[in-house]
Amino acid sequence: xxxxxxxCSSVILFFSCSQTxxxxxxxxxxxxxxxHIAPIIYKNCSPCxxxxxxxxxxxLSYADAVKKAKQIKFVTKTKYMPPWPADANYTHFVGExxxxxxxxxxxxxxxxxxxxxxxxxxxxAAPVFENISFFGKPDLVIKAQKAVEIKGxxxxxxxxxxxxxxxxxxxxxxxxxxxxHQRKLVHHVNxxxxxxxxxxxxxxxxxxxxxxxxKAQLLDVYKNMHIPYTDKLQPNFPTLTPNTVYYLPGYxxxxxxxxxxxxxxxxxxxxxxxxIHYGPSNKDLLDxxxxxxxxxxxxxxxxxxxxxxxxxxxxQIEPEFIIPPNQVKTFHTQATIEKPISMLSINPHMHLIGKxxxxxxxxxxxxxxxxxKINKWDFKWQYYxxxxxxxxxxxxxxxxxxxxxxxxxxxxxxxxxxxxxxTQGNGVESMKTTEEMxxxxxxxxxxxxxxxxxxxxxxx
Numbered sequence: 372x373x374x375x376x377x378x379c380s381s382v383i384l385f386f387s388c389s390q391t392x393x394x395x396x397x398x399x400x401x402x403x404x405x406x407h408i409a410p411i412i413y414k415n416c417s418p419c420x421x422x423x424x425x426x427x428x429x430x431l432s433y434a435d436a437v438k439k440a441k442q443i444k445f446v447t448k449t450k451y452m453p454p455w456p457a458d459a460n461y462t463h464f465v466g467e468x469x470x471x472x473x474x475x476x477x478x479x480x481x482x483x484x485x486x487x488x489x490x491x492x493x494x495x496a497a498p499v500f501e502n503i504s505f506f507g508k509p510d511l512v513i514k515a516q517k518a519v520e521i522k523g524x525x526x527x528x529x530x531x532x533x534x535x536x537x538x539x540x541x542x543x544x545x546x547x548x549x550x551x552h553q554r555k556l557v558h559h560v561n562x563x564x565x566x567x568x569x570x571x572x573x574x575x576x577x578x579x580x581x582x583x584x585x586k587a588q589l590l591d592v593y594k595n596m597h598i599p600y601t602d603k604l605q606p607n608f609p610t611l612t613p614n615t616v617y618y619l620p621g622y623x624x625x626x627x628x629x630x631x632x633x634x635x636x637x638x639x640x641x642x643x644x645x646x647i648h649y650g651p652s653n654k655d656l657l658d659x660x661x662x663x664x665x666x667x668x669x670x671x672x673x674x675x676x677x678x679x680x681x682x683x684x685x686x687q688i689e690p691e692f693i694i695p696p697n698q699v700k701t702f703h704t705q706a707t708i709e710k711p712i713s714m715l716s717i718n719p720h721m722h723l724i725g726k727x728x729x730x731x732x733x734x735x736x737x738x739x740x741x742x743x744k745i746n747k748w749d750f751k752w753q754y755y756x757x758x759x760x761x762x763x764x765x766x767x768x769x770x771x772x773x774x775x776x777x778x779x780x781x782x783x784x785x786x787x788x789x790x791x792x793x794t795q796g797n798g799v800e801s802m803k804t805t806e807e808m809x810x811x812x813x814x815x816x817x818x819x820x821x822x823x824x825x826x827x828x829x830x831x
């Protein structure tokens with residue numbers, strides 16, 4: 372009897388395991404591109420993996436994905452992709468990228484079960500991007516009058532570019548999007564909007580459009596670009612709206628609700644990129660970057676204000692921002708809010724040897740407001756992070772920012788071997804990639820009751 376009992380138990384156990392195995396296999400093999408994987412890829416990967424964007428290959432179809440299936444499995448399983456440097460356990464932002472454990476497992480199981488397409492009639496439509504834009508078809512595309520020549524001499528290049536335009540009537544710009552042509556070389560762009568009074572005399576469509584002498588006096592550069600008015604009236608320079616054009620790797624311009632932001636766009640004007648930084652290249656190239664402008668009908672009600680802490684900003688860095696060789700060093704900067712504000716977006720910025728970044732706000736009563744934490748800095752991905760709702764910072768609240776830099780030989784991103792002392796440059800000439808920065812940039816509007824309830828989710 373005992374033998375018989377054991378035998379029966381074994382049969383029951385075998386039968387039970389077989390059923391479980393069959394059920395698991397059925398679930399495993401039923402994962403298809405059409406029903407499960409396409410929605411994940413189109414939402415999290417396609418915005419960058421498409422022609423003209425930073426992804427090295429397109430992911431806009433089943434055919435695209437199946438060719439790279441094993442690579443997709445590897446980079447998602449290791450969480451190398453999709454890139455999202457901010458710690459999602461600390462703060463959540465608009466457009467947050469990242470896959471759940473379930474989604475990662477689905478991709479892995481799909482690849483391991485021969486990456487089946489499934490029923491194509493159940494497949495969602497692939498996203499459509501017009502003019503390489505994240506926001507659809509622009510109302511105005513401003514192209515440079517001449518392509519930029521990038522020398523293949525292995526050094527950084529810093530230029531001033533003018534993008535003049537003419538439109539039929541004054542209007543309101545909602546979103547201004549810089550679209551880099553040579554994406555692997557364009558490191559950053561800072562630019563302003565220049566607006567001309569049509570009652571004055573000007574000749575801004577002529578003159579230089581490209582200037583490369585970083586040591587030249589800006590006044591002379593602007594004159595050579597024909598930016599000043601040509602009459603003898605005062606002021607002799609047109610109105611300048613600062614910081615309207617911006618770009619960093621991974622950057623997507625914020626798209627706010629209609630009551631926030633906007634820029635006045637005069638009939639006659641230009642975008643002046645006072646600092647466009649190209650990284651080193653080993654061959655001669657041409658860059659034909661351009662600017663997309665999207666209009667809106669709503670008037671400007673609450674213009675956006677921008678502040679910068681740290682390097683060349685409104686707050687000092689402690690200790691002095693010098694990173695000796697063979698050291699891992701942490702720096703701190705802080706600023707106190709004088710009037711209540713609604714913080715909209717933030718941009719942490721460091722260069723190659725950045726290691727970690729942490730920012731939070733401390734209320735006068737001791738309460739902490741988490742802003743952002745980046746546990747593993749990646750120079751290649753520097754976002755302007757937009758909060759899901761404006762963050763209220765009361766008067767007396769202090770913003771604290773900590774940045775750690777690794778200037779050791781063990782850091783694979785260290786530009787120097789052996790390590791050298793690294794600083795932030797002299798503040799006069801444009802900064803090289805191999806120099807360092809420790810910045811915290813944030814945008815805001817003066818606080819109004821109910822701001823915390825405004826949905827800042829993108830409208831595209």
